[in-house]
Amino acid sequence: xxxxxxxxxxxxxxxxxxxxxxxxxxxxxxxxxxxxxxxxxxxxxxxxxxxxxxxxxxxxxxxxxxxxxxxxxxxxxxxxxxxxxxxxxxxxxxxxxxxxxxxxxxxxxxxxxxxxxxxxxxxxxxxxxxxxxxxxxxxxxxxxxxxxxxxxxxxxxxxxxxxxxxxxxxxxxxxxxxxxxxxxxxxxxxxxxxxxxxxxxxxxxxxxxxxxxxxxxxxxxxxxxxxxxxxxxxxxxxxxxxxxxxxxxxxxxxxxxxxxxxxxxxxxxxxxxxxxxxxxxxxxxxxxxxxxxxxxxxxxxxxxxxxxxxxxxxxxxxxxxxxxxxxxxxxxxxxxxxxxxxxxxxxxxxxxxxxxxxxxxxxxxxxxxxxxxxxxxxxxxxxx
Amino acid sequence: xxxxxxxxxxxxxxxxxxxxxxxxxxxxxxxxxxxxxxxxxxxxxxxxxxxxxxxxxxxxxxxxxxxxxxxxxxxxxxxxxxxxxxxxxxxxxxxxxxxxxxxxxxxxxxxxxxxxxxxxxxxxxxxxxxxxxxxxxxxxxxxxxxxxxxxxxxxxxxxxxxxxxxxxxxxxxxxxxxxxxxxxxxxxxxxxxxxxxxxxxxxxxxxxxxxxxxxxxxxxxxxxxxxxxxxxxxxxxxxxxxxxxxxxxxxxxxxxxxxxxxxxxxxxxxxxxxxxxxxxxxxxxxxxxxxxxxxxxxxxxxxxxxxxxxxxxxxxxxxxxxxxxxxxxxxxxxxxxxxxxxxxxxxxxxxxxxxxxxxxxxxxxxxxxxxxxxxxxxxxxxxxxxxxxxxxxxxxxxxxxxxxxxxxxxxxxxxxxxxxxxxxxxxxxxxxxxxxxxxxxxxxxxxxxxxx
Ligand SMILES: Cc1ncc(C[n+]2csc(CCOP(=O)(O)OP(=O)(O)O)c2C)c(N)n1
Ligand SMILES: [Mg+2]
Numbered sequence: 001x002x003x004x005x006x007x008x009x010x011x012x013x014x015x016x017x018x019x020x021x022x023x024x025x026x027x028x029x030x031x032x033x034x035x036x037x038x039x040x041x042x043x044x045x046x047x048x049x050x051x052x053x054x055x056x057x058x059x060x061x062x063x064x065x066x067x068x069x070x071x072x073x074x075x076x077x078x079x080x081x082x083x084x085x086x087x088x089x090x091x092x093x094x095x096x097x098x099x100x101x102x103x104x105x106x107x108x109x110x111x112x113x114x115x116x117x118x119x120x121x122x123x124x125x126x127x128x129x130x131x132x133x134x135x136x137x138x139x140x141x142x143x144x145x146x147x148x149x150x151x152x153x154x155x156x157x158x159x160x161x162x163x164x165x166x167x168x169x170x171x172x173x174x175x176x177x178x179x180x181x182x183x184x185x186x187x188x189x190x191x192x193x194x195x196x197x198x199x200x201x202x203x204x205x206x207x208x209x210x211x212x213x214x215x216x217x218x219x220x221x222x223x224x225x226x227x228x229x230x231x232x233x234x235x236x237x238x239x240x241x242x243x244x245x246x247x248x249x250x251x252x253x254x255x256x257x258x259x260x261x262x263x264x265x266x267x268x269x270x271x272x273x274x275x276x277x278x279x280x281x282x283x284x285x286x287x288x289x290x291x292x293x294x295x296x297x298x299x300x301x302x303x304x305x306x307x308x309x310x311x312x313x314x315x316x317x318x319x320x321x322x323x324x325x326x327x328x329x330x331x332x333x334x335x336x337x338x339x340x341x342x343x344x345x346x347x348x349x350x351x352x353x354x355x356x357x358x359x360x361x362x363x364x365x366x367x368x369x370x371x372x373x374x375x376x377x378x379x380x381x382x383x384x
Numbered sequence: 385x386x387x388x389x390x391x392x393x394x395x396x397x398x399x400x401x402x403x404x405x406x407x408x409x410x411x412x413x414x415x416x417x418x419x420x421x422x423x424x425x426x427x428x429x430x431x432x433x434x435x436x437x438x439x440x441x442x443x444x445x446x447x448x449x450x451x452x453x454x455x456x457x458x459x460x461x462x463x464x465x466x467x468x469x470x471x472x473x474x475x476x477x478x479x480x481x482x483x484x485x486x487x488x489x490x491x492x493x494x495x496x497x498x499x500x501x502x503x504x505x506x507x508x509x510x511x512x513x514x515x516x517x518x519x520x521x522x523x524x525x526x527x528x529x530x531x532x533x534x535x536x537x538x539x540x541x542x543x544x545x546x547x548x549x550x551x552x553x554x555x556x557x558x559x560x561x562x563x564x565x566x567x568x569x570x571x572x573x574x575x576x577x578x579x580x581x582x583x584x585x586x587x588x589x590x591x592x593x594x595x596x597x598x599x600x601x602x603x604x605x606x607x608x609x610x611x612x613x614x615x616x617x618x619x620x621x622x623x624x625x626x627x628x629x630x631x632x633x634x635x636x637x638x639x640x641x642x643x644x645x646x647x648x649x650x651x652x653x654x655x656x657x658x659x660x661x662x663x664x665x666x667x668x669x670x671x672x673x674x675x676x677x678x679x680x681x682x683x684x685x686x687x688x689x690x691x692x693x694x695x696x697x698x699x700x701x702x703x704x705x706x707x708x709x710x711x712x713x714x715x716x717x718x719x720x721x722x723x724x725x726x727x728x729x730x731x732x733x734x735x736x737x738x739x740x741x742x743x744x745x746x747x748x749x750x751x752x753x754x755x756x757x758x759x760x761x762x763x764x765x766x767x768x769x770x771x772x773x774x775x776x777x778x779x780x781x782x783x784x785x786x787x788x789x790x791x792x793x794x795x796x797x798x799x800x801x802x803x804x805x806x807x808x809x810x811x812x813x814x815x816x817x818x819x820x821x822x823x824x825x826x827x828x829x830x831x832x833x834x835x836x
Contacts, residue, residue, distance in 0.1 A: 088675070088677070089675055089676050089677060092676055092747070095675075113677055113681060113682070115643075115646035115677075115682040115683065116613055116614070116643040116644060116646050116647060116674050116677075116682065117646050117647050117648060119648055120648060143612075144612065144613075146612075147612070147614075147615075147647070147648075147649075183534040183535040184535065184536070185535050185536060185597050185599075186596075186597075186599075186600070186611060187536075187599070187611035187612065188535075188536060324824075325824050325825070325826070325827075326824055350827065351827065352826050352827045353826055353827075354826065355810065355811065355823060355824070355825055355826060355832070356814070356823050356824045356825075357810060357811055357814055357823060357834075358814070360595070360810055361535070361586055361594070361595055361596060361597045362586035362594060362595075362597075362804060362805070363807070363809075363810040366807065366810060367810065367826075369826045369827075373826050373827060376827070377827055380829070
């Protein structure tokens with residue numbers, strides 16, 4: 001019906017423009033003749049590192065991140081007759097194409113559009129879930145989740161607790177595109193995970209690429225707690241991997257050590273993982289510093305053990321996220337680690353995060369915690 | 385700032401032996417990032433940037449309605465004087481009364497009149513304003529395609545009669561608030577084309593200093609420019625309370641889309657406004673789609689004018705400037721007489737897709753768009769009325785078109801050559817504060833200052 005709904009708003013996530021070179025994330029002055037040179041020199045604030053091809057889950061096919069999300073939803077609708085998917089424009093495939101073809105395959109009773117009403121969407125989802133069905137709600141952008149904040153924080157998160165375990169909405173999963181996208185400005189760029197991390201009773205999960213996205217999303221759907229699944233929208237098209245076709249799960253609340261190292265532990269999630277990987281290479285090459293890169297994956301409840309074990313080994317911790325630094329989730333990690341690993345620390349824990357400002361319109365390249373900022377933090381920690 | 389840029393840029397050039405040629409902050413950052421760590425405290429950009437230059441003058445006080453457009457466009461200020469036509473003024477019909485479409489009413493004994501008078505002066509002014517908005521939007525479309533405007537951009541072409549009709553029926557001191565499709569209202573509320581385009585291109589001379597972009601534009605008595613669908617509606621009710629409280633006989637026009645009409649906040653606002661009899665005109669611009677969803681697919685009742693339930697309502701032909709004007713006058717009288725809020729549905733149409741990445745033809749047919757364009761285009765409708773009743777000449781309107789084109793071209797020139805806002809602006813205007821506030825940066829050793 002709405003084949004091009006996909007392209008609504010999403011130009012910024014077009015890999016041609018923002019990731020693979022040739023384009024630029026930056027807004028450039030049109031009057032500047034030297035611009036083309038500049039443009040060519042600088043593509044994105046990260047280079048995507050695909051995961052190795054997984055072998056343990058059967059045959060794989062090439063998918064980008066939005067296709068791996070579709071694949072997870074497809075598996076769910078096929079295996080769980082109670083599963084329903086709803087949200088703004090999802091019947092047409094959604095703004096980011098994540099639900100393409102599902103309405104045609106499973107019917108309009110199971111994949112349907114809602115009116116424009118986030119609070120209603122989540123509240124409705126809680127009802128669907130508490131009555132026993134598997135509810136998968138899409139919020140069009142993480143920035144638009146706030147009208148539903150009350151439903152998530154006061155209703156979804158507390159249902160089990162306040163009913164003495166008689167009722168729960170564990171069958172509810174909320175998906176939302178998340179993070180910076182190149183020029184999304186104030187309301188298409190936010191990373192609100194820390195707001196929800198303050199809320200016992202919901203799980204918050206963020207994947208770094210297609211393989212993780214599918215496994216983690218299927219875990220969220222299967223998990224008996226309401227989950228929020230944030231999808232890095234800049235990766236929807238840019239991240240391409242061999243993804244298993246069949247259903248598989250990746251455990252929640254388990255961080256993954258992506259690269260072992262001995263001098264510094266680097267923790268991030270989502271897009272920022274790819275920045276970290278590049279910084280780890282730079283640190284090795286330019287400083288001879290060996291970095292251990294860890295993808296936290298689940299923000300709440302988070303894997304304290306894996307992080308602390310690593311910090312005990314390396315003695316240094318760098319945490320990085322796009323959201324503003326004050327009250328960001330890095331603060332929680334930092335505080336916990338200094339409690340647990342105080343005597344192992346060789347340098348103060350470092351956080352490289354967004355500025356304490358709204359997500360800016362034209363200053364995005366300056367706002368984001370890019371590799372240069374992270375690299376500088378490493379130098380400081382090593383020389384401390 | 386530009387000097388700083390040049391100095392640093394030249395220094396970089398000397399160090400690296402490469403021509404950097406940065407003209408804007410972001411380009412400079414790119415250049416720099418290749419050689420030095422720009423966030424280090426020793427890097428000059430961060431630490432020694434001059435404080436922001438004096439603020440640009442506030443948006444010029446709004447011109448009285450009658451001079452609205454002429455005040456902004458010198459070139460067309462005296463069309464009569466510039467136009468060489470064989471006829472003299474006296475040959476034109478100075479005013480005409482037209483039959484207009486009857487409004488559907490809800491909880492009202494009587495609706496707006498079925499006839500509307502249009503003077504030649506008014507007609508020319510409406511034409512000029514609507515045509516300026518149209519040209520401006522087409523230019524924005526072009527600039528977007530050239531990647532000069534980036535990000536999210538929602539165009540208003542097709543809906544011009546709404547903005548102009550409302551403005552013609554309220555006072556400049558009345559208040560207005562809308563969502564993100566705000567370019568038209570920004571113009572009718574008195575902001576010059578060049579400030580709008582410069583906001584779109586993210587330049588210092590933009591109406592929000594380049595910090596807002598397409599969705600966020602403001603002017604005196606115009607509260608924006610709001611990105612979250614539906615969120616502006618309760619604000620409108622609050623503004624109306626201020627009018628009531630101050631007893632100044634002002635009112636607030638609160639606009640939202642057919643998609644937004646399904647947000648819960650609307651109904652909360654309706655209740656408050658009716659409960660306290662606030663002078664608020666709630667206006668639903670029903671352009672038949674919220675993104676790719678047609679109204680029938682999203683709303684249990686598409687009678688948006690009735691959705692205030694206990695609040696009286698009007699359904700209005702939003703493509704006819706005279707209908708919009710008369711209905712808004714009626715609604716304003718209703719509010720000012722202390723009867724409380726009223727809901728108005730303007731039936732209109734957006735020619736462009738929802739935003740620039742939506743071609744706008746997958747959920748509606750090209751024929752549908754063509755049909756509206758050919759049968760109910762608001763500008764053509766007005767033009768036809770004026771020409772067929774000898775209220776204006778073809779040559780005269782053409783002259784206006786030429787002048788508008790020129791104005792928009794000049795505005796484009798400005799919007800593409802004006803500098804970007806200084807880097808300091810990243811942190812300014814977060815809180816009201818003096819002395820300047822320290823803003824924590826991307827890491828603990830970088831702090832910027834914020835002023836407001
Ligand atoms: C709370 C919220 N949810 C979703 C969006 C994304 N969004 C932006 S505009 C829009 C459609 C609104 O349609 P309508 O109210 O009819 O206004 P129109 O675009 O037709 O002017 C949507 C879903 C948003 N900006 N805010
Ligand atoms: Mg609409």
